[in-house]
Amino acid sequence: MQWRMANGAARICRRILDLQYISDLFCPRHSERGERPLRMEITQRPDEKLILVLSPATVTTGTGTGIRAKKFARDEIGRNLLRMRNADRQQRAYSSSEHKSEKSVTKQFTHRFKFVNGVVAQMQSLIETLRATAGGSLSLVCGLALAVMLFVWAAFEAFRAARRLYFDSHQQRMSLEKLRLQLQETKLRRLDAEQTQLTWNGCRKFTVAKKVSECDDVCAFYLKPHDGRSLPAFKPGQYLTFQLDLPGRDKPLIRCYSLSDCPHQKEYYRVTIKKEKAPPDKPDVPHGASSSYFCDVVKEGDILNVKAPSGHFFLDMAKTNPVVLIAGGVGITPMLSMANAIVASGSKREAWFFLGVRNRREHIHKAELEKLAAENENIRLHICYSKPGDGDVKGRDYQHEGRVSADLFKELLPSNNFEYYLCGPGAFMKSITDGLTAWGVPDEVVHFEAFGPATVKKTAAAPTREETTHLAKINVTFSRSNKTVRWEPSKENLLEFARAQGVKIDSGCCAGGCGSCVVAIKSGNVDYLKKPDAETEPGTCLTCVCRPKADLVLDA
Numbered sequence: 437m438q439w440r441m442a443n444g445a446a447r448i449c450r451r452i453l454d455l456q457y458i459s460d461l462f463c464p465r466h467s468e469r470g471e472r473p474l475r476m477e478i479t480q481r482p483d484e485k486l487i488l489v490l491s492p493a494t495v496t497t498g499t500g501t502g503i504r505a506k507k508f509a510r511d512e513i514g515r516n517l518l519r520m521r522n523a524d525r526q527q528r529a530y531s532s533s534e535h536k537s538e539k540s541v542t543k544q545f546t547h548r549f550k551f552v553n554g555v556v557a558q559m560q561s562l563i564e565t566l567r568a569t570a571g572g573s574l575s576l577v578c579g580l581a582l583a584v585m586l587f588v589w590a591a592f593e594a595f596r597a598a599r600r601l602y603f604d605s606h607q608q609r610m611s612l613e614k615l616r617l618q619l620q621e622t623k624l625r626r627l628d629a630e631q632t633q634l635t636w637n638g639c640r641k642f643t644v645a646k647k648v649s650e651c652d653d654v655c656a657f658y659l660k661p662h663d664g665r666s667l668p669a670f671k672p673g674q675y676l677t678f679q680l681d682l683p684g685r686d687k688p689l690i691r692c693y694s695l696s697d698c699p700h701q702k703e704y705y706r707v708t709i710k711k712e713k714a715p716p717d718k719p720d721v722p723h724g725a726s727s728s729y730f731c732d733v734v735k736e737g738d739i740l741n742v743k744a745p746s747g748h749f750f751l752d753m754a755k756t757n758p759v760v761l762i763a764g765g766v767g768i769t770p771m772l773s774m775a776n777a778i779v780a781s782g783s784k785r786e787a788w789f790f791l792g793v794r795n796r797r798e799h800i801h802k803a804e805l806e807k808l809a810a811e812n813e814n815i816r817l818h819i820c821y822s823k824p825g826d827g828d829v830k831g832r833d834y835q836h837e838g839r840v841s842a843d844l845f846k847e848l849l850p851s852n853n854f855e856y857y858l859c860g861p862g863a864f865m866k867s868i869t870d871g872l873t874a875w876g877v878p879d880e881v882v883h884f885e886a887f888g889p890a891t892v893k894k895t896a897a898a899p900t901r902e903e904t905t906h907l908a909k910i911n912v913t914f915s916r917s918n919k920t921v922r923w924e925p926s927k928e929n930l931l932e933f934a935r936a937q938g939v940k941i942d943s944g945c946c947a948g949g950c951g952s953c954v955v956a957i958k959s960g961n962v963d964y965l966k967k968p969d970a971e972t973e974p975g976t977c978l979t980c981v982c983r984p985k986a987d988l989v990l991d992a
């Protein structure tokens with residue numbers, strides 16, 4: 437059985453993985469002892485090694501470098517092994533019953549003897565019939581027998597040829613799939629190169645080609661380059677940085693907005709912006725400056741200053757592993773771009789899309805999301821309304837009542853073995869990341885972006901007691917303002933600290949993306965709380981995402 441299983445598994449591997457060279461079909465040590473699990477080391481090229489550990493109950497694979505068919509192979513091998521295991525069990529069950537008692541063995545022997553006797557009798561009667569048909573001629577009988585044998589042989593050969601054809605076509609399909617993946621990878625590399633070539637430094641002028649009201653207080657803006665030249669592709673999840681000349685301001689206002697459409701869209705860039713209203717507990721303060729400007733003032737035909745797409749939060753399109761895209765409110769923008777990118781690439785990559793909003797009035801890009809899910813079975817859409825409105829219908833407008841939570845993932849996802857991408861308000865992201873950690877999801881597969889300083893809060897490890905004592909002794913000098921102050925460890929970053937001391941430092945995104953809070957360091961050093969998206973020159977720091985490491989003198 438062991439040999440048969442090893443051969444069977446090898447055949448499966450050849451069929452599924454299109455591997456030419458299979459070595460060490462099973463671990464000799466195990467095989468000598470007649471034991472399982474079988475360990476197979478399969479080599480496709482010297483640098484690609486797939487190790488399969490096969491046991492009746494489990495199949496695990498490990499690869500050296502990129503065998504893309506890995507997951508598919510694992511599933512397929514798993515299924516085939518299950519079949520083989522069942523066959524194995526049936527055979528064992530049969531053999532054990534065979535040895536149950538001598539009586540049953542004798543019975544079986546008698547049974548088989550009768551069967552052979554019956555076949556011989558049938559053959560004899562067939563020969564007699566043939567002889568009678570042939571009028572007693574022996575040579576005619578031999579001729580007929582030969583013809584029958586020829587027919588059986590031809591049928592057998594035809595069957596073998598058909599089987600070979602089937603396996604060949606299967607292998608061809610796998611080769612085509614491999615080729616498709618290679619093509620996709622090449623295309624991505626080309627797009628990457630194109631992006632580097634076409635990208636621009638500083639600001640470029642864009643015309644607002646279309647402005648669409650998406651839902652309450654949310655507008656989508658379709659932007660075309662004013663110079664009419666090509667647009668670089670971007671990575672799904674990246675954002676644009678706007679430099680806005682607002683009336684009554686002496687300096688441009690800098691804000692970042694995620695690109696919400698497909699990265700391969702050559703005609704335009706799209707951003708979707710929600711108007712930030714004054715907080716309910718401070719109704720007298722003005723609404724958000726930039727978002728109000730976009731939603732209330734900007735109109736079709738206006739020209740805006742835009743910096744090139746950037747950001748480290750993006751979906752790696754070279755991968756094919758399943759993902760969970762989780763969005764709260766306007767945090768949908770990078771996730772929608774990711775889902776659009778998966779579909780546009782033609783990939784069948786599995787994407788579970790969770791969006792949490794209050795009700796239909798806040799349901800951003802509703803029609804687009806529903807179309808994506810309806811036309812692509814790999815996009816699984818789950819909309820959660822926390823406060824459904826009177827006309828909102830469960831099953832039509834939304835799937836779940838309540839908030840997006842790790843408990844919902846536990847209920848719906850087949851396992852926690854996914855890569856997770858999150859974007860939304862700070863509290864939303866904290867509850868989800870905490871829930872995922874409690875569910876045993878490793879930090880490395882959870883990626884997130886907050887539209888402000890919340891990003892930093894999660895990434896920064898809380899300082900230890902020794903660090904806090906050390907930090908409390910640090911002096912920060914703002915040389916231009918002629919101020920030296922003891923650092924307060926409770927402050928999140930240098931920008932927040934400077935503001936509390938009445939020192940003015942420009943800022944934009946407050947998340948390390950736009951570069952507007954850059955300040956020169958005269959002496960000392962800083963610690964970054966997260967890797968900033970904006971590039972910094974040596975001797976400078978982005979104050980919104982760093983803290984002092986030791987005594988520090990800043991040119992501010």
Ligand SMILES: Cc1cc2nc3c(=O)[nH]c(=O)nc-3n(C[C@H](O)[C@H](O)[C@H](O)COP(=O)(O)OP(=O)(O)OC[C@H]3O[C@@H](n4cnc5c(N)ncnc54)[C@H](O)[C@@H]3O)c2cc1C
Pocket residue numbers: 675691692693694695707708709710711712713714715718721722723724725726727728766769770885886887888945946947949
């Ligand atoms: C990488 C990134 C991507 C982003 N993507 C998107 C996106 O796709 N879509 C989107 O809509 N947003 C996005 N944002 C957020 C966006 O950049 C802005 O932060 C957001 O639009 C608010 O900016 P604002 O100028 O309108 O508000 P601000 O003027 O900065 O005001 C913010 C809030 O403070 C309140 N406020 C104003 N003055 C006071 C005061 N004196 N006291 C107390 N409170 C006050 C305002 O009422 C408002 O609620 C993104 C941010 C980042 C960092």
Ligand code: FES
Pocket residue numbers: 942943944945946947948949950951952953954970978979980981
């Ligand atoms: S404010 Fe944008 S990088 Fe600091």
